Amino acid sequence: xxxxxxxxxxxxxxxxxxxxxxxxxxxxxxxxxxxxxxxxxxxxxxxxxxxxxxxxxxxxxxxxxxxxxxxxxxxxxxxxxxxxxxxxxxxxxxxxxxxxxxxxxxxxxxxxxxxxxxxxxxxxxxxxxxxxxxxxxxxxxxxxxxxxxxxxxxxxxxxxxxxxxxxxxxxxxxxxxxxxxxxxxxxxxxxxxxxxxxxxxxxxxxxxxxxxxxxxxxxxxxxxxxxxxxxxxxxxxxxxxxxxxxxxxxxxxxxxxxxxxxxxxxxxxxxxxxxxxxxxxxxxxxxxxxxxxxxxxxxxxxxxxxxxxxxxxxxxxxxxxxxxxxxxxxxxxxxxxxxxxxxxxxxxxxxxxxxxxxxxxxxxxxxxxxxxxxxxxxxxxxxxxxxxxxxxxxxxxxxxxxxxxxxxxxxxxx
Amino acid sequence: xxxxxxxxxxxxxxxxxxxxxxxxxxxxxxxxxxxxxxxxxxxxxxxxxxxxxxxxxxxxxxxxxxxxxxxxxxxxxxxxxxxxxxxxxxxxxxxxxxxxxxxxxxxxxxxxxxxxxxxxxxxxxxxxxxxxxxxxxxxxxxxxxxx
Numbered sequence: 001x002x003x004x005x006x007x008x009x010x011x012x013x014x015x016x017x018x019x020x021x022x023x024x025x026x027x028x029x030x031x032x033x034x035x036x037x038x039x040x041x042x043x044x045x046x047x048x049x050x051x052x053x054x055x056x057x058x059x060x061x062x063x064x065x066x067x068x069x070x071x072x073x074x075x076x077x078x079x080x081x082x083x084x085x086x087x088x089x090x091x092x093x094x095x096x097x098x099x100x101x102x103x104x105x106x107x108x109x110x111x112x113x114x115x116x117x118x119x120x121x122x123x124x125x126x127x128x129x130x131x132x133x134x135x136x137x138x139x140x141x142x143x144x145x146x147x148x149x150x151x152x153x154x155x156x157x158x159x160x161x162x163x164x165x166x167x168x169x170x171x172x173x174x175x176x177x178x179x180x181x182x183x184x185x186x187x188x189x190x191x192x193x194x195x196x197x198x199x200x201x202x203x204x205x206x207x208x209x210x211x212x213x214x215x216x217x218x219x220x221x222x223x224x225x226x227x228x229x230x231x232x233x234x235x236x237x238x239x240x241x242x243x244x245x246x247x248x249x250x251x252x253x254x255x256x257x258x259x260x261x262x263x264x265x266x267x268x269x270x271x272x273x274x275x276x277x278x279x280x281x282x283x284x285x286x287x288x289x290x291x292x293x294x295x296x297x298x299x300x301x302x303x304x305x306x307x308x309x310x311x312x313x314x315x316x317x318x319x320x321x322x323x324x325x326x327x328x329x330x331x332x333x334x335x336x337x338x339x340x341x342x343x344x345x346x347x348x349x350x351x352x353x354x355x356x357x358x359x360x361x362x363x364x365x366x367x368x369x370x371x372x373x374x375x376x377x378x379x380x381x382x383x384x385x386x387x388x389x390x391x392x393x394x395x396x397x398x399x400x401x402x403x404x405x406x407x408x409x410x411x412x413x414x
Numbered sequence: 415x416x417x418x419x420x421x422x423x424x425x426x427x428x429x430x431x432x433x434x435x436x437x438x439x440x441x442x443x444x445x446x447x448x449x450x451x452x453x454x455x456x457x458x459x460x461x462x463x464x465x466x467x468x469x470x471x472x473x474x475x476x477x478x479x480x481x482x483x484x485x486x487x488x489x490x491x492x493x494x495x496x497x498x499x500x501x502x503x504x505x506x507x508x509x510x511x512x513x514x515x516x517x518x519x520x521x522x523x524x525x526x527x528x529x530x531x532x533x534x535x536x537x538x539x540x541x542x543x544x545x546x547x548x549x550x551x552x553x554x555x556x557x558x559x560x561x
Contacts, residue, residue: 028438351492353471354446358494361438369470383472383491412439412446413493 011312017393019044030363033398038183038211038342038389039367040233044300047237050293061285063262077288080295087298088228089219090245094277098286101242102210103133105229108244108281109206110137112254114175120146122174127152127160128379129182132372134208154379158185158334169201176205180212184371185334186342195224210234215340217306220245237297238290251277258283309392313341316390316399323403333385341390350413352386358409364402421513424505425521432525449497455489466545470538471495477549483508484550499542506546514550519543
């Protein structure tokens with residue numbers, strides 16, 4: 001037995017599936033095959049129960065109440081912050097800011113740190129495989145401040161051109177914002193190396209971890225990332241909760257993002273002082289219930305272990321890659337050496353949308369289109385792909401269903 | 415000649431055709447076939463301004479008026495969408511602007527298409543209908559100005 005196989009044996013997929021109520025349902029009269037995990041993962045019973053339990057047992061507004069419910073809700077909310085801190089190995093819980101999601105986390109950095117620190121002519125580097133959420137905030141900043149956006153090109157097999165990255169780095173480079181794992185291709189980028197080289201050039205680095213946090217072990221201190229952003233809902237947690245990790249000294253120096261309650265120390269019409277970290281960045285009543293339930297998702301992932309999850313997902317990736325290659329006219333987009341369990345593909349003379357509609361008719365959920373990464377699609381000269389992304393609860397049998405479904409669907413379309 | 419039938423009658427025809435199919439696979443086979451048979455648009459019509467906004471795939475739609483009747487032609491790089499628009503053309507083409515603007519197009523619901531397509535794709539279908547009605551309105555306004 002190989003190491004991977006023995007690890008995989010540690011995951012009892014069929015028992016795990018029982019923990020996800022939604023996986024029991026049918027779509028269009030067929031058992032659901034859910035392969036849209038890179039868009040959002042399904043939620044285990046533990047997470048759903050945590051949400052219900054919060055509203056049933058201790059719903060209250062947090063941080064200022066002196067009654068018991070407020071204390072319990074505050075304790076639960078802050079317990080998630082501690083769980084997140086451990087999940088990404090941040091040095092302190094003050095470095096964990098809750099947001100609405102990765103998009104808001106990135107925007108927060110663009111609106112506060114970057115707006116304060118950058119001036120006309122300064123350069124920001126992103127990569128050619130960014131999600132729109134890691135492109136548009138920087139374009140908006142450039143339009144406002146006169147900063148300049150530079151783009152790391154993507155190679156034919158879907159990796160970052162690191163030589164080109166080095167050539168882009170200069171004294172003008174002040175910020176690098178790069179995705180750790182491509183949502184459209186599954187490519188794992190060498191962010192540790194990018195951070196090291198960017199730091200050597202004097203630039204700060206934000207890592208977009210929206211796709212990586214569910215698959216890879218995240219250690220922001222080992223990475224030496226200045227900022228790290230990810231979302232709960234792609235890590236088996238509720239929607240509407242995101243995380244921004246920031247190094248304490250950076251967060252301290254940053255102006256607040258939004259003004260309001262929760263983020264202040266003292267308010268008067270003569271002047272207002274802001275709350276300590278991380279509350280300075282959490283104006284208004286936060287998404288308490290989903291944040292509380294997010295801890296159940298982190299516990300769930302920790303209880304299985306990322307290594308075991310990865311071994312299982314890598315097995316699915318290898319199996320699916322092999323099986324899909326047997327389909328005539330099918331071409332996998334993104335053949336990076338290091339990938340997570342995401343497969344994007346195109347089929348000759350067939351539009352991804354047609355594949356998506358007809359697979360849906362067979363109960364198979366995939367994503368079709370540009371995956372909010374239009375520049376990357378332009379790079380490959382395509383308008384979109386069909387993407388299947390696998391999670392810990394997926395099985396080889398489901399991949400068989402995808403492959404036979406695809407064969408039928410392509411026959412119908414050609 | 416299809417133009418002789420009323421819009422409602424053509425809608426009814428389509429509903430009856432679809433009632434013959436047992437499964438959605440059969441319905442899709444039929445729609446795909448319609449898509450394949452729809453005459454492609456010439457390259458000169460495939461311009462930015464002829465693109466229907468709101469569709470996930472690229473849909474081109476053009477319209478012309480002859481003797482007070484509106485005729486549509488369309489194309490898409492996605493075949494199911496092309497089949498759907500082929501049905502819309504069959505129903506609406508060859509009618510007056512008023513008839514087109516007043517068309518209820520209940521057949522889309524009756525054949526189950528609205529429920530069967532994911533929301534984003536239904537929106538694309540609705541975007542096509544809206545664009546066809548917009549063309550009808552534009553011809554009506556133009557005629558009123560002339561008259």
